Amino acid sequence: MTAYNLNAYMPVIILVGFAIIMIVGALIVGRFIRPHNPSDLKETVYECGEAPMGVAWSNFHVRFYVLALVFIIFDVEGALMFPVAVIFRKFNEIGSGSAVFVSLLLFIGVLLAGLVYCWSKGDLDWVKSYTQQSFNEERDEKKLA
Amino acid sequence: MNSSVVSFFAEAPPYQMAVAKLTEILGFDSSVLMAFVTFFLASFVVVNVMALVGGLGTYAERKISADLQMRLGPNRVGPFGLLQFLADGVKMILKEDIIPRDADRFLFIIAPLFCLGGVFATLAVLPFSSGFTLTHLNIGVFYLLGVSSLVGVGIFLGGFSSNSKWSMLGGMRGASQIISYEVPVTLSIITIVILSGSLAFDKVIGIQGGLPHQWFFLHNPFTLISFFVFFISALAETNRAPFDLPEAESELVSGYHTEYTGMRFAFFALAEYIEVFVVCGVAVALYLGGYQVPFHLSELHFLHDTLGVPMAPARMLGQILEIGSFVTKTIALYYVVIWIRWTLPRLRVDQLMTLCWKYLTPISLFNLVGAAFWMWAFKGESVWTLLANLTNSVGGGH
């Protein structure tokens, strides 16, 4: 019966509704009791007392983007592993746990290889220590090898 | 089947009578309406209690920090300064509401909603007790992971929309930190899911027991490590010190909420304090036995049959005992969170990422494999059961 199952999701909608009501309500109630004296100076953003220079929406380093990419990959991995993890116990009880264990190991192993690759190539370093000198040294090492 | 606070009450005769009465009066099947009303009232109670917990959290933070630094802390408003958070709330609501001229107004207004909405939605599955949990979804833990990722979006938007350099840096840091540390959290949760065989909180807790040696925390060596990985990562996900880089006041003024004033700021703070409680609650549910009471004291047949308490009060008493067990453990963890904040210095951003990707993620992957091996080799028995079996068999050999 599907009707009952959907009822279990009622609190989610109610709670999000409460969040909206709380924010809107508090701001509306506050409107009547709080002062409202906007001034030019008040509405500038804080920049240590100086007049702000330009906008803050500048380009950011590519490392954030890479981080998000790596995160998505691990996220999808987690999402795929959850169902397998859930049925592992059941399969183990009927005696075919080894198959699940091996497939899980393979799955993790392949991704671990990716992590090891990124690690060894220095992609997990937040501050990438690439200077002209280190670049030249690495290039020379490659030539020698 | 999903059990929830409604199915808990639906077993009681007065509830069934009310449903029957309503159906008679209104002329249609009112079980859905009654379920809605019950959910609404229960959610209302939970939200209010959680707002109180968030408020008292700010008080506890200041009082405990004062204690650790040998100061007095807030002690003027109410007994022991307990009402300080109410005074703060009144102050917040009386503050002028300023939106910076250059801000992106739409995103500026909507950002606290993402934070608060995401945190409130997690409350739906937080297992206070076997009956009083709002709803035991089949996908409990996974749902919680999904909804709580809204907080990261909210923090990013808070930083972006202000159009202030400090906020922008705080927002970027916050979002990147939250998504990074979600990886060890997810992997640690999978470790527990492998051993429990379910995503629903009631099943995960049901498989544990009331006493410490029955908890997943002490189940085997891998879960022991996994608990610490989970707890550290959870600290980082809630932006608590030593991982509070998004709001590092010594470098970023106030981080992503620099430009927020009054109530808008209060909602960010409230969301953060409630999230800490939720995260501690999840840690308790997954690792520390959740709402299980030692020696099965809260079970119905003990209270009803052995002690002779009547049916309805026995059910209530059992639930209250369970809530007491859950809340006690959660508050103990909450204290540890605050304690850590005032003990450890803040990490640098590159150290933060090194800790996540080079320590916690490999360790949690190792834990995952270890837990899977434990499940495969020892049929998921705890180390204590194995030891007991071993001594029995040795004793039997003599």
Add this chain to the structure above:
Amino acid sequence: MFDNFIFLSSAALAIGGALSVVVSTNLMHSCIYLLMSLIGVSGLYVTLSADFLAATQLVVYVGGVVILMLFAIMLTAGSDNKTVNRFGIVKIPPMGNLKTYIMSLLTAGVMGCSVLKMIMNINQTTKLGELPPYSTTVEQIGTLLVTDHVLAFEISSVLLLGALVGAAVIARPRLENEVTK
């Protein structure tokens, strides 16, 4: 009653969000509308009793892809233009050349075919009657992943590995002389 409410509200969220993505000229706003649309889609999954899929939608798309998009915008956003991004709708060159027409025709063809297929299925699905009784979808998915589709499960890890390595290689810092070469 609640079924209808949850369906209508999530459908409205999905369609409204998707429309707003197209209409909005601000890239960041579009991204947030897309987030709303994705939440709406997850609500639709819930109405189909696919609760695990709904949660996956939240975890992967809301928690991951949207953040990735936000970071991508921050990676490319130029500071010369205040709110409208330099890749915003205003600055796209005129699209009326043969290449775009062919592309849109093909896209319309593919979408039309899939819509047609869905419409043709409507008559058949009414004969199927009641849905099968509900049991946890997670276990069903998990069982399928390690029995019938175990190869797909393992290959997906290789796919993810490829994506991980690709992401790392693309973003690796290059020095000036190497780029110009």
